[in-house]
Amino acid sequence: MSDGRRPPPTVRLRRLAAELRRLRAATDLTREEVTEKTGINAATLYRVEKAQAKPQKRTLLALLDLYEAAEEQRANLLAIQRGSDDRGWLRPYHAELYEEYAAYIGFEAEAHTVRNYESLFIPGLAQTEPYARAVIRGVLPTASQKAIEQRVQVRMERQALLAKEDPLRLWAIVDEAAVRRMVGSSEVMREQALHLLQLVQEPHITFQVIPFDKGAHVGMSGSFVHMDFPDPADPEVVYVDTRAGDVFLESEAELRHYKSMFEHLQAVAMGPNDSADLLTKVAEARD
Structure with a gap:
């Protein structure tokens, strides 16, 4: 039985929505005017333009006719419309994820580059299984053991993106608190530091630490992830995990803001080599 939840959007569905918004803007038509000229329900048009619904073929054709889209x-x-439902990354138990x-x-599985800043945690793509289990148990103290193990399994599966033939590019920046805070046990933290030292040997992975002595910095306002995709036509997205809920941002102004933040964080953080030296010290301190 369906739980009534809307299926998550795919990159292709977001691209289709962005292109339709752009075409409508180029014709200087409001949504109300499009509804009047095509008979497409206003709520349907809104959901299509927000990537909340896949347009039926006849709806898409009506819009393309109205916007006088070129043949190509x-x-x-x-x-894109025909393939917008592809969710090859889904597993049966993923239906239980919020x-x-x-x-x-889903976006991460299709991304070209992930730029991740974390203030308190090691990024999920770089976590060891014991560290991930300890983090999830600590953050979700009322979760069942089954729910915890499912989340751990999802996190471990995500990391396959870093080992595939054309791997995901990961640039991770963390505050020193993320590598110093005791999560699980000394052995868990030692194993985590050693795992990071292995990862940073890979050419597609960059890891930087912002040391405590740098004082206040722009990342103190919270963690975020910026993703871009292999096809430049696919809209970039920023993901922010907030107390009020998770938010996806994709306006040009929002993207510029978070790109600028990441550049500031790159500048204030230690370089990759110095960051690796710190990880070595952390691992040795946990012996």
Whole structure:
């Protein structure tokens, strides 16, 4: 039985929505005017433009006719519409994940580069299994053991993206608190530091630490993830985990803001070599 949740959007569905918004803007038509000219329900048009619903083929054709889309663009958008439901990354138990997290791992699975700043945790893509289990148990103290193990399994599966033939590019920056805070046990932290030292040997992985002595910095306002995708036409996205809920941001102004923040964090953080030296010291201190 369906739980009534809307399936998470895919990158292709977001791209289709972005292209339709752009085409409507180019014609200077409001949503109300599009509804009047095509008969498409206003709520349906809103959901399509927000990537909350896949347009039916006849709906898409009506919009492309109204916007006088060029033949090549029509063919491309129709092809995207046909493949917009592809969620090859889903597993049966993923249905139990909350909607935003399911969407996040879907975007991550299709990303070219992930730029992740974390103030308190080691990024999920770089966590060891014992560290992930200790973090999830600590953050979700009322979760069942089954729920914890499912989340751990999802986190470990995500890391396969770093080992595939054309691996995900990961640039992670963390506050020193993330590598110093005791999570699980001394042995868990030692294993985590050694795991990070192995990861940073890979050319597609960059890891930097912002030391305590740098004082206040822009990352203190909270963690975030910026993703871009192999096709430049696919809209970039920023993910922010807040107390009020998880948020996906994709406006040009929002993207500029978080790109600028990440550049500031890169500048204030120790370089990759010095960061690796710190990880070595952390591992030795846990012996």
